[in-house]
Amino acid sequence: xxxxxxxxxxxxxxxxxxxxxxxxxxxxxxxxxxxxxxxxxxxxxxxxxxxxxxxxxxxxxxxxxxxxxxxxxxxxxxxxxxxxxxxxxxxxxxxxxxxxxxxxxxxxxxxxxxxxxxxxxxxxxxxxxxxxxxxxxxxxxxxxxxxxxxxxxxxxxxxxxxxxxxxxxxxxxxxxxxxxxxxxxxxxxxxxxxxxxxxxxxxxxxxxxxxxxxxxxxxxxxxxxxxxxxxxxxxxxxxxxxxxxxxxxxxxxxxxxxxxxxxxxxx
Amino acid sequence: xxxxxxxxxxxxxxxxxxxxxxxxxxxxxxxxxxxxxxxxxxxxxxxxxxxxxxxxxxxxxxxxxxxxxxxxxxxxxxxxxxxxxxxxxxxxxxxxxxxxxxxxxxxxxxxxxxxxxxxxxxxxxxxxxxxxxxxxxxxxxxxxxxxxxxxxxxxxxxxxxxxxxxxxxxxxxxxxxxxxxxxxxxxxxxxxxxxxxxxxxxxxxxxxxxxxxxxxxxxxxxxxxxxxxxxxxxxxxxxxxxxxxxxxxxxxxxxxxxxxxxxxxxxxxxxxxxxxxxxxxxxxxxxxxxxxxxxxxxxxxxxxxxxxxxxxxxxxxxxxxxxxxxxxxxxxxxxxxxxxxxx
Amino acid sequence: xxxxxxxxxxxxxxxxxxxxxxxxxxxxxxxxxxxxxxxxxxxxxxxxxxxxxxxxxxxxxxxxxxxxxxxxxxxxxxxxxxxxxxxxxxxxxxxxxxxxxxxxxxxxxxxxxxxxxxxxxxxxxxxxxxxxxxxxxxxxxxxxxxxxxxxxxxxxxxxxxxxxxxxxxxxxxxxxxxxxxxxxxxxxxxxxxxxxxxxxxxxxxxxxxxxxxxxxxxxxxxxxxxxxxxxxxxxxxxxxxxxxxxxxxxxxxxxxxxxxxx
Numbered sequence: 001x002x003x004x005x006x007x008x009x010x011x012x013x014x015x016x017x018x019x020x021x022x023x024x025x026x027x028x029x030x031x032x033x034x035x036x037x038x039x040x041x042x043x044x045x046x047x048x049x050x051x052x053x054x055x056x057x058x059x060x061x062x063x064x065x066x067x068x069x070x071x072x073x074x075x076x077x078x079x080x081x082x083x084x085x086x087x088x089x090x091x092x093x094x095x096x097x098x099x100x101x102x103x104x105x106x107x108x109x110x111x112x113x114x115x116x117x118x119x120x121x122x123x124x125x126x127x128x129x130x131x132x133x134x135x136x137x138x139x140x141x142x143x144x145x146x147x148x149x150x151x152x153x154x155x156x157x158x159x160x161x162x163x164x165x166x167x168x169x170x171x172x173x174x175x176x177x178x179x180x181x182x183x184x185x186x187x188x189x190x191x192x193x194x195x196x197x198x199x200x201x202x203x204x205x206x207x208x209x210x211x212x213x214x215x216x217x218x219x220x221x222x223x224x225x226x227x228x229x230x231x232x233x234x235x236x237x238x239x240x241x242x243x244x245x246x247x248x249x250x251x252x253x254x255x256x257x258x259x260x261x262x263x264x265x266x267x
Numbered sequence: 268x269x270x271x272x273x274x275x276x277x278x279x280x281x282x283x284x285x286x287x288x289x290x291x292x293x294x295x296x297x298x299x300x301x302x303x304x305x306x307x308x309x310x311x312x313x314x315x316x317x318x319x320x321x322x323x324x325x326x327x328x329x330x331x332x333x334x335x336x337x338x339x340x341x342x343x344x345x346x347x348x349x350x351x352x353x354x355x356x357x358x359x360x361x362x363x364x365x366x367x368x369x370x371x372x373x374x375x376x377x378x379x380x381x382x383x384x385x386x387x388x389x390x391x392x393x394x395x396x397x398x399x400x401x402x403x404x405x406x407x408x409x410x411x412x413x414x415x416x417x418x419x420x421x422x423x424x425x426x427x428x429x430x431x432x433x434x435x436x437x438x439x440x441x442x443x444x445x446x447x448x449x450x451x452x453x454x455x456x457x458x459x460x461x462x463x464x465x466x467x468x469x470x471x472x473x474x475x476x477x478x479x480x481x482x483x484x485x486x487x488x489x490x491x492x493x494x495x496x497x498x499x500x501x502x503x504x505x506x507x508x509x510x511x512x513x514x515x516x517x518x519x520x521x522x523x524x525x526x527x528x529x530x531x532x533x534x535x536x537x538x539x540x541x542x543x544x545x546x547x548x549x550x551x552x553x554x555x556x557x558x559x560x561x562x563x564x565x566x567x568x569x570x571x572x573x574x575x576x577x578x579x580x581x582x583x584x585x586x587x588x589x590x591x592x593x594x595x596x597x598x599x600x601x602x603x604x605x606x607x608x609x610x
Numbered sequence: 611x612x613x614x615x616x617x618x619x620x621x622x623x624x625x626x627x628x629x630x631x632x633x634x635x636x637x638x639x640x641x642x643x644x645x646x647x648x649x650x651x652x653x654x655x656x657x658x659x660x661x662x663x664x665x666x667x668x669x670x671x672x673x674x675x676x677x678x679x680x681x682x683x684x685x686x687x688x689x690x691x692x693x694x695x696x697x698x699x700x701x702x703x704x705x706x707x708x709x710x711x712x713x714x715x716x717x718x719x720x721x722x723x724x725x726x727x728x729x730x731x732x733x734x735x736x737x738x739x740x741x742x743x744x745x746x747x748x749x750x751x752x753x754x755x756x757x758x759x760x761x762x763x764x765x766x767x768x769x770x771x772x773x774x775x776x777x778x779x780x781x782x783x784x785x786x787x788x789x790x791x792x793x794x795x796x797x798x799x800x801x802x803x804x805x806x807x808x809x810x811x812x813x814x815x816x817x818x819x820x821x822x823x824x825x826x827x828x829x830x831x832x833x834x835x836x837x838x839x840x841x842x843x844x845x846x847x848x849x850x851x852x853x854x855x856x857x858x859x860x861x862x863x864x865x866x867x868x869x870x871x872x
Binding site: 021077249 | 626630713747816827846860
């Protein structure tokens, strides 16, 4: 068997699988979005229908809030863990990365345990402190999901910063907070943009967490789900999926161009 | 500024003794080089002077009569050039050079004026507004020097400032750096593992080995009168002559050398450039290989001692491999030193 | 002021840890107490775990079986493909890699809708476990390909192969003798990632599953919606026991593979 034949054989299974289960289905999805009476104007309809538009806005707002909060928390914690060696550091690191393997549904359950009717907060502060099923609960769920991912990206980038940069700033008389603003944050900027884009895309598309928590909240994945299963509005579900897919794909493209690493949405 | 170091030692938390108690005095305007192989403690000593490492208790670091032992690095008013240069990639050349002045909260106009002054001195005018990533290695090195010098530090500390450059550029920048430091007239301490660099730049060289200063002196003094076998080998590549000493005579495989000052329990070293081909010489040897190096030949000899002996030979012709020759070594070129103590 | 800036980062780190850890502890406790609302004083029990086993053991076995099948398929599809991509680093390879990575970027919900619209009417396939498997392979394949690719890209594969070829090895032999052994750390890291992700996959699975084919996470969602808190917690506890060792093994293997690529 020649080298050419062998390479062809190596790629063949992957190409067949990808065509059959990725390329053609995606093409079908895009076509299906134009198959209602409205045709391709369905994308215009999304913007003209108050319910879809407010869903879109609400999803984007929550996702931005999660991105900002996850960046702030994970950057602070990540820098602290990279720059300090102390007893218990590895334990803290393990705790912070443990939820990496939790699917969105489990994360949703974690928030129910914190803020549900039988949740911790409601037990400690009785008086209807039930927030699990509100937009704040959803925000916390997405945050729970994003903190470990952003943290790992930040720490990987922070470990690559030349320690001499910080020492140089100190020899030039810079106080600690100026080292953060002048040296560390600029050096981390690409990683922060990448991690932020991932957090945003993840929050936009998070289905599992929303499925557990957002029974009464209109966020994009839930609306797609109800359009498809309850209203059987296939075209609108497809169109909204296409919009969601394009947004998250674009965000991850940004992330990739800044970090070059493999990143994943999900949840 | 004069710099007085007393009883500086460093033990790392893991128990490793990086530096044994060391005393050192550096005069105003003097350029001192800390020379030694990697792991000898030279960088640790430099970082302690900078304030980037804390010495073991009992140390004293005095800048011009002011005790700075417990002062933090950002208040010591030192300038430092790092091995990796550590230039801030998010600032331009001008931004980097002005950073220390900005930290001193000087008025904008004064910062600008002083940055210009240093840029001119370091001949960086064409690059002043470039991004750091757009500079070559040699340019980066000058920016790092300019940045350290702009705040007018009391002492300039350089940690292997040339080692990141390729060999050809290193030689050129070495001389340039020596001139610039003298122009600045600043007290400077310069860490290197390269003896040529230390000798070209420094007024005095402290040769370090295994966490202590083995010898300190002018480059010439170290070369002529090394105090230990280590210094002789490290400064000027002296080779040990493998033989035994008996009654003021060094017995080698190929002959004997008279040594009026030597006794048993000592070692004798010689440099390749001090060995001569001499028909009347006392030592017989056989030529193994001859390498032409332009200004001279490098000849490997066998039979003179147990191992190979190398010599440098100037002139227009050289012996051929296989030739039997006799060699001599002038008595003043023999370095008779105590045996190295095992580490 | 100095005091605050010194301790603020530690406080944030500890708060974040508490936020992530407290509900985990709660779910472990709730899964093991007789009555969570009355607290630990009601006593510890394995009753809820037993109930989970009765109700959901099928879902656990289905998930393990799916993960193994998914691993086998991603190995067969992914390792040879990663080899080709590593040997021919060009525009076409990059586009192909980018394309198979789309399932990382597009939410599972959208992918599931796409699959359902094309294959939803193919009866034997739609109701079979292989339909869920397709979704899992779609989602995990890029991890396998990238993990193997990054290791292969770091070694001088071309020279190694030329060496083997000069000694008379055929393309197939070179793949078996040279490529696979050298790619092993990447294959191992990829395999653990695939299994971990497959066991935890929900987004695609929820849309693709049928009432008779519930995977572990689907069962979890079901228990969160319809079971008492103790059962849901016990089920989550079972999931933790399965997923946490996998996560740790995956992190270990990835760190090991990463050392090679540096």
